[in-house]
Amino acid sequence: MKTILKDNFYEFIERLLENYKVIAPVKKEKGVLFSFVSDPNDIDLIYKGHTLLSPKRFFLPEKEVLFTYEKNGNGVTIYDKCEEVEASKRVLVGIHPCDIQGLIYLDKVFIKDFNDPYYIARRKNTLIIGLTCREPADYCFCSYTGSGPMIRDGFDLMLTDLGDLYLVEIGSEEGERLIKFNLDLFEEASEDHIKERDRILKEVDAKIRRYKMASIDGIYDLMMEKFNDPLWDMYGEKCLSCGKCNYVCPTCRCFDIYEEPDYSLRSGKRVRVWDSCHFLSFTRVAGGKVFREERRSRIKQRVFHKYFYSIDEIGSISCVGCGRCIEVCPARIDIREIFNKVMNR
Numbered sequence: 001m002k003t004i005l006k007d008n009f010y011e012f013i014e015r016l017l018e019n020y021k022v023i024a025p026v027k028k029e030k031g032v033l034f035s036f037v038s039d040p041n042d043i044d045l046i047y048k049g050h051t052l053l054s055p056k057r058f059f060l061p062e063k064e065v066l067f068t069y070e071k072n073g074n075g076v077t078i079y080d081k082c083e084e085v086e087a088s089k090r091v092l093v094g095i096h097p098c099d100i101q102g103l104i105y106l107d108k109v110f111i112k113d114f115n116d117p118y119y120i121a122r123r124k125n126t127l128i129i130g131l132t133c134r135e136p137a138d139y140c141f142c143s144y145t146g147s148g149p150m151i152r153d154g155f156d157l158m159l160t161d162l163g164d165l166y167l168v169e170i171g172s173e174e175g176e177r178l179i180k181f182n183l184d185l186f187e188e189a190s191e192d193h194i195k196e197r198d199r200i201l202k203e204v205d206a207k208i209r210r211y212k213m214a215s216i217d218g219i220y221d222l223m224m225e226k227f228n229d230p231l232w233d234m235y236g237e238k239c240l241s242c243g244k245c246n247y248v249c250p251t252c253r254c255f256d257i258y259e260e261p262d263y264s265l266r267s268g269k270r271v272r273v274w275d276s277c278h279f280l281s282f283t284r285v286a287g288g289k290v291f292r293e294e295r296r297s298r299i300k301q302r303v304f305h306k307y308f309y310s311i312d313e314i315g316s317i318s319c320v321g322c323g324r325c326i327e328v329c330p331a332r333i334d335i336r337e338i339f340n341k342v343m344n345r
Helices: 006-016 082-086 097-113 117-124 173-180 191-208 219-225 231-238 244-248 295-314 324-328 335-344
Strands: 002-005 021-028 031-037 063-072 075-080 090-095 126-131 157-161 165-170 255-261 267-274
Touching: 002 006, 006 021, 006 165, 031 090, 082 117, 097 117, 097 126, 097 295, 117 126, 126 173, 157 173, 157 191, 165 173, 165 191, 219 295, 219 335, 231 295, 231 335, 244 324, 295 335, 324 335
Parallel strands: 021 090, 090 126, 126 157
Antiparallel strands: 002 165, 021 031, 063 075, 063 267, 157 165, 255 267
């Protein structure tokens, strides 16, 4: 364990900016968002709970050109954007444990299962400097999903705010290397520093647990029992199918791909964009058939994917308890309430 004074941490960021693009939380008019920064003073490391959007978008952008193409005589030349992505070295600073866990879940899909070269390049070229929470947001429930307020892997360095300094936990060889190249900024942590970290995180955990939720144990079997439960009718009537929950979620990863030729039909590009399982068009197939016409079916699909199908797919649920979906839902649907109804009915 190490410590770094807050003034020295800003110097640390200055040094990182010499060799990396730095992504960090920045305070905007409507809240805190992750953004590329060029000035360490723009970084907000005291934000509460979570940012407006998860940093997922820096690994799986909401819209990205995968490649462009151009017809040359009888052939076609393809310019793959992956080469550009591979050249970008980045550091993601100030990401909370729940969002780190979200990236770990995405890794299981885009690296272990499907080997997505664009996602892999961004993950490989991005160092993670995490930050534990000092104050959870109103809808946080990471303590119940096992994704906070502290995690043990998925980061290169993990910071905990101890007032005038940060306690720094080293999580990888890359993190160790960052410290070795900046030894003048770091000090050895004491037992008192570690005890203070543990005390802070215990307080955060207690605040999160003020909202009483059932244990996640046994959720797979209970979800199976509730497959045809009337509760899906109730939430189907409330849900507006707007897709906001999908777009703010750190682990929703559905996308669409389309071709965008220019008017000459001599060149064009292939584009990937986020999609939502709440949209009526999501399950539309050739001939116009839609397999989930009812909103009841679509909200049920999302909840089942988080707490049932993911267990089969990646070995765990895929909800990190950030609470963003609750915060943005115009129908005031609370996933914690659904969870409790499934576990307790």
